Amino acid sequence: MRFRIFEELEMIKETQRISLPEFDLGGVVPWGRRLAEYQAFFALDDMDGGGPVLDAGGGPVLDAGGGPSSFAAEVASAGVRVVAVDPIYRFPGEAIAARFEQTAVAMREGMARAADRFNWGHYGSEEAVHRLRREALALFLADFEAGKAVGRYVPAVLPNLPFADGVFRLALSSHLLFLYGDTLDFDFHVAAMKELLRVAGEVRVFPLFNLDGRPSSHLPGVMRAMGQDGVRCALREVPFEFQKGARQMLVAWRG
Numbered sequence: 618m619r620f621r622i623f624e625e626l627e628m629i630k631e632t633q634r635i636s637l638p639e640f641d642l643g644g645v646v647p648w649g650r651r652l653a654e655y656q657a658f659f660a661l662d663d664m665d666g667g668g669p670v671l672d673a674g675g676g677p678v679l680d681a682g683g684g685p686s687s688f689a690a691e692v693a694s695a696g697v698r699v700v701a702v703d704p705i706y707r708f709p710g711e712a713i714a715a716r717f718e719q720t721a722v723a724m725r726e727g728m729a730r731a732a733d734r735f736n737w738g739h740y741g742s743e744e745a746v747h748r749l750r751r752e753a754l755a756l757f758l759a760d761f762e763a764g765k766a767v768g769r770y771v772p773a774v775l776p777n778l779p780f781a782d783g784v785f786r787l788a789l790s791s792h793l794l795f796l797y798g799d800t801l802d803f804d805f806h807v808a809a810m811k812e813l814l815r816v817a818g819e820v821r822v823f824p825l826f827n828l829d830g831r832p833s834s835h836l837p838g839v840m841r842a843m844g845q846d847g848v849r850c851a852l853r854e855v856p857f858e859f860q861k862g863a864r865q866m867l868v869a870w871r872g
């Protein structure tokens with residue numbers, strides 16, 4: 618059984634190869650962030666002065682490509698209705714944890730090699746980043762099996778989501794779209810954005826830079842394609858910067 622899980626992970630690795638010299642991750646990257654980080658990436662505390670976006674009384678929120686982030690676990694424990702989707706949710710927590718360990722070394726080495734591309738003001742050090750990733754993984758794993766049983770973690774692969782139109786108030790995509798723009802092509806980005814906007818009233822994406830630390834070349838074309846499809850898009854400053862210069866999120870909604 619254990620063998621089969623790893624065979625399947627290898628298959629995903631082959632179909633979703635994400636590999637750059639500094640980030641030689643060899644496939645799926647089970648590398649997750651904490652709620653406080655999502656709050657900064659997506660300016661969730663105070664959007665346009667309108668107060669917190671994540672309130673327990675609001676409609677459900679989607680975390681697209683949630684991986685081993687603890688965002689869903691942490692907001693669910695605060696009473697917010699949330700669903701996270703990711704292909705890795707087909708696998709048991711122990712396989713996801715094992716994959717984390719396999720990629721952790723490559724991530725740390727990659728971050729050390731590319732240290733000058735990052736603004737360390739937020740995290741302080743590579744050790745602090747690593748500690749947060751482990752905290753996120755632990756919180757995710759503690760919630761995963763029970764959360765999956767109640768539909769909080771859904772195995773799914775963009776650009777096809779198993780949800781009805783408009784069921785989510787907000788969809789978030791952290792560290793998937795645009796970041797892996799060398800692997801995930803332009804058409805994938807347009808299809809993924811359309812699918813997120815089918816299921817959610819508003820979509821927010823962060824970061825808008827490639828893994829190589831440059832602004833994504835897909836972004837202008839994706840915004841144009843969205844506009845032609847009747848979607849309104851805006852770039853908003855967020856209170857976070859790690860990749861140098863990556864201080865904006867994309868907000869998209871049907872006008």
Ligand SMILES: C[S@@+](CC[C@H](N)C(=O)[O-])C[C@H]1O[C@@H](n2cnc3c(N)ncnc32)[C@H](O)[C@@H]1O
Nearest residue numbers: 646649650682683684686703774775791792793
């Ligand atoms: C770098 S992780 C980011 C996890 C989380 N969003 C965060 O920021 O902490 C990227 C995640 O995207 C997932 N992923 C890759 N391709 C995907 C797809 N086509 N649809 C949904 N998720 C995908 C991977 O499995 C991985 O867990």
